[in-house]
Amino acid sequence: MRGLLIxxxxxxxxxxxxxxxxxxxxxxxxxxxxxxxxxxxxxxEVDGRExxxxxxxxxxxxxxxxxxxxxxEVYGNFYGTxxxxxxxxxxxxxxxxLEIDVQGxxxxxxxxxxxxxxxxxxxxxxxxxxxxEGRGSETPDSLKRRLQAAVxxxxxxxxxxxxxxxxxxxxxxxxxxxxxxxxxxxVARSADKSNLEVFK
Amino acid sequence: MRGLLIxxxxxxxxxxxxxxxxxxxxxxxxxxxxxxxxxxxxxxEVDGRExxxxxxxxxxxxxxxxxxxxxxEVYGNFYGTxxxxxxxxxxxxxxxxLEIDVQGxxxxxxxxxxxxxxxxxxxxxxxxxxxxEGRGSETPDSLKRRLQAAVxxxxxxxxxxxxxxxxxxxxxxxxxxxxxxxxxxxVARSADKSNLEVFK
Numbered sequence: 001m002r003g004l005l006i007x008x009x010x011x012x013x014x015x016x017x018x019x020x021x022x023x024x025x026x027x028x029x030x031x032x033x034x035x036x037x038x039x040x041x042x043x044x045e046v047d048g049r050e051x052x053x054x055x056x057x058x059x060x061x062x063x064x065x066x067x068x069x070x071x072x073e074v075y076g077n078f079y080g081t082x083x084x085x086x087x088x089x090x091x092x093x094x095x096x097x098l099e100i101d102v103q104g105x106x107x108x109x110x111x112x113x114x115x116x117x118x119x120x121x122x123x124x125x126x127x128x129x130x131x132x133e134g135r136g137s138e139t140p141d142s143l144k145r146r147l148q149a150a151v152x153x154x155x156x157x158x159x160x161x162x163x164x165x166x167x168x169x170x171x172x173x174x175x176x177x178x179x180x181x182x183x184x185x186x187v188a189r190s191a192d193k194s195n196l197e198v199f200k
Numbered sequence: 201m202r203g204l205l206i207x208x209x210x211x212x213x214x215x216x217x218x219x220x221x222x223x224x225x226x227x228x229x230x231x232x233x234x235x236x237x238x239x240x241x242x243x244x245e246v247d248g249r250e251x252x253x254x255x256x257x258x259x260x261x262x263x264x265x266x267x268x269x270x271x272x273e274v275y276g277n278f279y280g281t282x283x284x285x286x287x288x289x290x291x292x293x294x295x296x297x298l299e300i301d302v303q304g305x306x307x308x309x310x311x312x313x314x315x316x317x318x319x320x321x322x323x324x325x326x327x328x329x330x331x332x333e334g335r336g337s338e339t340p341d342s343l344k345r346r347l348q349a350a351v352x353x354x355x356x357x358x359x360x361x362x363x364x365x366x367x368x369x370x371x372x373x374x375x376x377x378x379x380x381x382x383x384x385x386x387v388a389r390s391a392d393k394s395n396l397e398v399f400k
Contacts, residue, residue, distance in 0.1 A: 118385075119387070121396060121399060122396075124396065125396060125398070151398045154396060154398050154399050155398055155399070157387070157399060158387055158399065159387075160387055161386065161387060162382065162385040162386055162387060162390075163385060163386075163387050163390040163399070164385055165390075174381075175381055175382075175385055177378075178377075178378040178379075178381035178382050178385075179378075179381070179382040179385060181374075181375055181378035181379070181382070182362065182375075182378050182379040182381070182382035182383070183382070185318075185362040185363060185364050185375055185378075185379060186361065186362055186363075187319070187357070187358055187359075187360055187361060187362060187363050190362075190363040190365075196321060196322070196324065196325060196354060198325070198351045198354050198355055199321060199354050199355070199357060199358065199363070
């Protein structure tokens with residue numbers, strides 16, 4: 001059976017990093033999709049572990065060859081999700097986890113509608129405000145801007161398949177695990193795993 | 201949040217009775233839908249527990265009033281799934297389990313597309329044959345007919361949302377429980393449970 005492409009997004013402050021990390025540690029069949037980037041590796045970063053570090057020329061060749069599921073330029077550096085690496089894993093029956101922003105996710109959804117699109121929600125906007133404030137790095141103005149951005153992102157969340165409230169990390173991870181079990185049982189997917197010829 | 205309408209079917213011999221019984225015993229929020237029938241109660245059967253026992257006149261009034269989700273006549277007796285009783289439970293946020301045959305399920309699906317349609321599969325046709333033979337009540341001819349009927353039912357299984365292989369009862373029940381968790385996270389359903397006004 002082909003693996004699942006799992007796309008997880010959430011407004012900043014919803015804790016998607018923590019949730020994805022726990023998910024990866026609990027499910028050995030789920031692999032993090034490694035992005036390609038043109039930026040320089042930082043101390044301790046290893047090519048093929050944190051990122052595929054490639055030159056701008058190579059990055060543009062990858063774009064031309066349709067090797068990216070999606071890519072973006074951020075502060076002069078390119079970042080992209082390599083399609084071929086993901087396809088290799090999916091075809092081996094491994095699941096691939098993409099942790100990307102809502103805009104990237106919507107682009108991926110157009111190309112891979114059979115992925116599993118999960119949006120993490122904060123328990124409430126007040127709670128989200130607390131979490132962002134808790135980082136202590138915001139001015140009143142930047143806090144307001146971040147909250148407005150979060151609200152806009154949450155509204156895009158309606159385009160996803162699933163919404164998981166990140167109340168506690170354990171609960172959110174358990175719900176995502178249940179979603180993956182359920183998705184493997186979907187008729188469209190299970191038809192090719194069933195031993196029953198008549199079911200295909 | 202409105203409860204889930206859960207419809208479970210499976211070819212005869214797939215063990216759907218055992219699976220549904222275990223599911224009901226494990227999930228207190230899931231309630232078995234009680235059918236209405238015009239047949240006489242048997243020893244020990246209680247009105248409103250095994251069935252709603254009603255007269256043929258009343259049954260036909262219920263049909264005329266659109267009170268049935270689906271109904272059928274079997275050997276001169278009527279059996280029907282009362283819509284109003286189910287709606288009451290769903291509106292209270294309770295889940296309702298319908299264990300019905302494929303034909304009934306497809307009729308229900310047309311009326312209630314937001315239900316959760318789960319089809320139980322045997323691990324293999326050989327295993328199904330063993331299970332039916334194991335009951336010891338079949339002649340070679342009736343066994344052949346039952347297997348042909350099972351194959352036809354399994355093919356209709358493609359119309360369901362989920363297919364669960366009943367390898368072991370515990371595994372099948374766990375997968376159905378995961379499906380119910382996932383369905384509650386579906387954006388279309390979770391929009392009305394979220395505290396986030398902006399998500400609605």
